[in-house]
Each structure stands twice: as structure tokens, then as C-alpha cells.
Amino acid sequence: MEIEQFHIVGINYKKTDTSIRGQFALNNEGYANLLMKAQGxxxxxxxxxxxxxxxxxxxxxxxxxxxADLLCSETQGDIATFKPLAYxxxxxxxxxxxxxxACGLDSxxxxDYEIVGQIRQAVKFAKAHNCINAFLERLSNTAFQTSKAIKNQTSLSGGTVSVAFAAIQFLKLHCSDISHKKFVLIGTGKIGYNTCKNLIDYLGAKDITLINRSQEKAQVIADELGLKIAPFEQLQQASAHADxxxxxxxxPGPILFKEDLNTTGKKILIDLSVPRNIDISVKNRAQTILVNVDDLSKLGDATLKTRQAxxxxxxxxxxxxxxxxxxxYQMRKNVPIIRAAKQSLMDIHHCAWFQSLQMEAPENAAQQEDAIKTAIKNLAVKMRSQEQTPGCAYIETLHDFVNFTASTGLARKRKDNPESLASELG
Incomplete structure (x- = not known):
């Protein structure tokens, strides 16, 4: 049974910090390798x-x-570290x-409504590599539908709460005159873009420099929001002079270190990456505050109380x-039996048992087809209710169909036998 063989193994924020989770983060190359190994x-x-x-x-x-072995084979972390922390x-x-x-209840x-998009991408990637069967596809689609229903029918994702927004809350608490501060934002993916928008919309930030490995991508966002960009090669220099x-x-690892920040003065560093992309050593720099996603997730907010309700x-x-x-799933398990029953009803007029009742094939083929559809529908309902074993339901369907053909005149009595079918069935 597919349900009994369906497993989830993993680690999350509940028992691990960003340094541990970072060891088991998976990029697309590792993901593709893992799927290939799995098929092998x-x-x-x-x-x-x-x-x-x-x-x-x-x-x-x-x-x-x-x-678990498959997962660890394509990550920096090993199985010995993974097992004690995994569920x-x-x-x-x-x-x-x-x-x-998928619905954000375990976030x-x-x-957090962003999680369902991340799952969609993960499933889409696996499907492109022929690693999603009918069971897992139906399960995933149902989970996505559930997430959408919760989004539309509840306030579970209402208000403004996310890691990107939590960064804004943190800055409000720890920085004055923030609209005049000099920002450097490294990474212009979805989280980077949302954070950038929040800096402008909620804090009134104006002096923001975007840095991204793909300078063209950074330029598109800079043009949209009226910001500056700097090449990735100037990351250290730009960071050193930013507030x-x-x-x-x-x-896959830190891109910013203590020695890169060789200027004086107060500096706030926010690492929204997993694994960590800011080396922990920067904490030793004077007048420096460093926070990561775990720190930000602890910020309290009235919105969370509303969501909890x-x-x-x-x-x-x-x-x-x-x-x-x-x-x-129950119907899917019953498909072979339902198909067999349908075929039996289609073939019944040619079988020896039916002919032994001295009946001829029906004259009205359309009526016969409707009768078969009705019988199969009734069989499906009975099997779904689980009130009968598949075998009993199957036999009862055949019996009911024969009685139905006789009572409605769909099957014609042979001329050499005047007795009714009902009497022959006793």
C-alpha cells in the first residue's frame, strides 16, 4: 500500500539552529543528483x-x-549528525x-504562506525528473487546494508577518533616524526583493545599494524602485561603508567576514540566508549587531495572536x-475490481451462466450501457462505504444487474422457454 510506504524524514527549526540546518540545505544540482540516485x-x-x-x-x-541516507548523500552534513535531530x-x-x-501551521x-510556493517548486522540479507518481501528485494537489482554501477562508496568513518583515521590525527597534541610513542589500531573489520593498514602504529608506551575482537582475529591480547597484566584486567595499x-x-557558505568590515562605527548585519552567509566572526567587531532568521522569528507581533485564533x-x-x-485513495484501490466488474457486465450476455438461464442479448444497446453505468456507480458507492468486502460487493452487483435486465425487459427470454427469469433465479 502506498500510504504505508509514504515517509517524511527531516529536520526543522524546532530542534536545530541555522548552522545545523545549513549543513543539510540542498541546491538544485544536489537535488538533481539525489533524484537520479533515487531512481537507481x-x-x-x-x-x-x-x-x-x-x-x-x-x-x-x-x-x-x-x-535519510539519500538526503545526506547530497548535503554537507552527514547521517551521524542528521539522525539524532531528525523526525x-x-x-x-x-x-x-x-x-x-503546506498550510503554514508548522512554519x-x-x-507563512510562502511555504506553499516553495513546495510547488520542489514538486515541480521532481516531476520534471520523472519522480512524482499519481499518488504523490494527487496528494500534493490536494495539499495545495487546502492551503488556498485556508488562505481564502481564514485569517491564518492575515497581516504582515514574514522573515522579510521581521527584519523591518528589528530595525525599528534598534536603529534611529533610519531613513537616512546607508543600506547594502546583497541578493535580489524573492526574499531580497520583499525586504527591499519593505525598507522603502515601511522605513522610508532611500540610500539602498543592491548587489547580486547577476547584475542584470539587480538592475531590473533598481530601475523599478529607483535604487543604485554595485557589482558583486565590490561586495566587501560597499558593506564596509554601509550602516x-x-x-x-x-x-553555500559565508560571503561576508569580519575582516571585510574594516571601517569603524556602528553597524547592523542581518543574515536572511540558510546556510549562513555572514560569518559568525563579525560578532567580534566592535559596535556590531548580527541577527539571523532564528533571531528574527522570535519577534512578537499582535498579528501572530490573531493568526493563532x-x-x-x-x-x-x-x-x-x-x-x-x-x-x-479508497476508490483508487478499488479500480481493478470496478474495472473487472464492468467488463463482466459487458460480457455477461455471452457467458455460459447467462445462457444457461435461457436469455438472449438485449435489443436496446443504449439502455444496456446505461444499466451497466448505474450498476458500476452503485458498486463504487458500496465499496467506498466499506460496508462490504470487495468480493461480496462484486457478486451482489452481478446479481442485481441480472435481476435488473430481467425486470426491465432489457434481456429477452428465449422462445423455447416460457418461464420467467425471476422464477429461475428463485
């Missing part, structure tokens, strides 16, 4: 979710250990965990979609 091991349906708050592998496999979910518990993650910041440096890249509504919506998926 006969694991053909899986994906990996790697974000700043978690790294999880979702897959249909003989064991969780196999998935494992299987079967129904794994499915429920998937829904909670470091409750109601506030925000790093939101996906580099929405959790029961979200759980109720999740339950309804879980039931929908359960019904789909």
Missing part, C-alpha cells in the same frame, strides 16, 4: 523541501532510513504533516480535504 535504487516518487526553516524528504520508499512520519501521520507544512512564523547590511543569497478553523478545513483524499 528503485525509488520513483519523492521530492525534497529545502528552505531556511527545514529540510525534508518526502517519498514512497521501503524505509525511512533509505530516504520521521509515516503513512497517515506523514500525510497530515504534509498538509500542516517558524505561523501562517546596515542585509544578506539574502543562497551561497484561526488555527482551529484551519484544522477543520484540513480535515475536510484529508477526507476527500482518503476517498480518492
Amino acid at each position: 535504487l528503485g525509488i520513483n516518487s519523492l521530492f525534497v523541501l529545502s528552505t531556511c526553516n527545514r529540510t525534508e524528504i518526502y517519498g514512497i520508499a521501503p524505509s525511512a532510513e533509505l530516504l 520521521h512520519k509515516r503513512g497517515k501521520a506523514a500525510i497530515e504533516h504534509y498538509f500542516h507544512v 517558524q512564523i505561523l501562517g 546596515i547590511v542585509i544578506v539574502a543569497t543562497n551561497a 484561526e488555527v482551529p478553523k484551519a484544522l477543520s478545513i484540513i480535515d475536510s480535504y484529508l477526507e476527500e483524499f482518503k476517498q480518492w
Whole structure:
């Protein structure tokens, strides 16, 4: 059964800090290698979710250990470090965990709606490598639908709370006259862009220099927002002369060190990257504040209280979609039996048993087809209710269909036998 072989193994912010999670972050190259290795091991349906708050592998496999070994084979961290910190979910518990993650209930910041987009990308990447089967695709689509329903029907993701916005809150608390400060923002991906917008919209920041490995991408955002850019090669020089440096890249390790910040004066450094892209040594620089995503997630906000009150509504919506998926899975298990029953009903007029009742094939083919559809629909309903075993439901469907053909005149009595079919069935 696919449900029993569905496993989730991972680590998240609850038991690990950014330094540990960074060891198990997965880039696209490693992700592609992992999927190729999985197929070589006969694991053909899986994906990996790697974000700043978690790294999880979702897959249909003989064991969780196999998935854990796969994940660690393509990350900097090893299995000995991973195992004591990891959690494992299987079967129904794994499915429920998937829904909670996709809906933002398991996020470091409750109601984080960005997570569902990250999952979509992870599933899309795996599907492009032929690693998503019908079960995992249906499960994922149902989880996405659930997330959307919660977004539309509750306030779980209401208000403005995210890592990018938490950085703004932090700056408000720790920096005065902020609109006149000199900013350097390194990394212009989604988080970098959102942070940049927040700096302008909420803090009135004007002096912002964007730095990105792809200078063309930085230029597009700079043109949109009226900002400056600097080449990546000037990262250290620009950071040294800035009051506030925000790093939101996906580099595999630190790109900014204490020795790069060789000027004097107060400096705030915000690292929104996992793994860390600002070396921890900068804390030893005088008049320096360094914070990362874990620090920012601890900031309290009234919005979070509102979101917490929405959790029961979200759980109720999740339950309804879980039931929908359960019904789909139950029907999927019954498909072979339903197909066999349909074929039997189509062939019944040619079988020896039916002919032994001295009946002829029906004259009205359209009516016969409708009768078969009705019988199969009734069979599906019975099997979904689980009130009968598949075998009993199958036999009862055949019996009901024969009675129906006789009572409605769909099957014609042979001329050499005047007795009714009903009497022959007793």
C-alpha cells in the first residue's frame, strides 16, 4: 500500500539552529543528483523541501532510513549528525504533516504562506525528473487546494508577518533616524526583493545599494524602485561603508567576514540566508549587531495572536480535504475490481451462466450501457462505504444487474422457454 510506504524524514527549526540546518540545505544540482540516485535504487516518487526553516524528504520508499541516507548523500552534513535531530512520519501521520507544512501551521512564523510556493517548486522540479507518481501528485494537489482554501477562508496568513518583515521590525527597534541610513542589500531573489520593498514602504529608506551575482537582475529591480547597484566584486567595499547590511543569497557558505568590515562605527548585519552567509566572526567587531532568521522569528507581533485564533478553523478545513483524499485513495484501490466488474457486465450476455438461464442479448444497446453505468456507480458507492468486502460487493452487483435486465425487459427470454427469469433465479 502506498500510504504505508509514504515517509517524511527531516529536520526543522524546532530542534536545530541555522548552522545545523545549513549543513543539510540542498541546491538544485544536489537535488538533481539525489533524484537520479533515487531512481537507481528503485525509488520513483519523492521530492525534497529545502528552505531556511527545514529540510525534508518526502517519498514512497521501503524505509525511512533509505530516504535519510539519500538526503545526506547530497548535503554537507552527514547521517551521524542528521539522525539524532531528525523526525520521521509515516503513512497517515506523514500525510497530515504534509498538509500542516503546506498550510503554514508548522512554519517558524505561523501562517507563512510562502511555504506553499516553495513546495510547488520542489514538486515541480521532481516531476520534471520523472519522480512524482499519481499518488504523490494527487496528494500534493490536494495539499495545495487546502492551503488556498485556508488562505481564502481564514485569517491564518492575515497581516504582515514574514522573515522579510521581521527584519523591518528589528530595525525599528534598534536603529534611529533610519531613513537616512546607508543600506547594502546583497541578493535580489524573492526574499531580497520583499525586504527591499519593505525598507522603502515601511522605513522610508532611500540610500539602498543592491548587489547580486547577476547584475542584470539587480538592475531590473533598481530601475523599478529607483535604487543604485554595485557589482558583486565590490561586495566587501560597499558593506564596509554601509550602516546596515542585509544578506539574502543562497551561497553555500559565508560571503561576508569580519575582516571585510574594516571601517569603524556602528553597524547592523542581518543574515536572511540558510546556510549562513555572514560569518559568525563579525560578532567580534566592535559596535556590531548580527541577527539571523532564528533571531528574527522570535519577534512578537499582535498579528501572530490573531493568526493563532484561526488555527482551529484551519484544522477543520484540513480535515475536510484529508477526507476527500482518503476517498480518492479508497476508490483508487478499488479500480481493478470496478474495472473487472464492468467488463463482466459487458460480457455477461455471452457467458455460459447467462445462457444457461435461457436469455438472449438485449435489443436496446443504449439502455444496456446505461444499466451497466448505474450498476458500476452503485458498486463504487458500496465499496467506498466499506460496508462490504470487495468480493461480496462484486457478486451482489452481478446479481442485481441480472435481476435488473430481467425486470426491465432489457434481456429477452428465449422462445423455447416460457418461464420467467425471476422464477429461475428463485
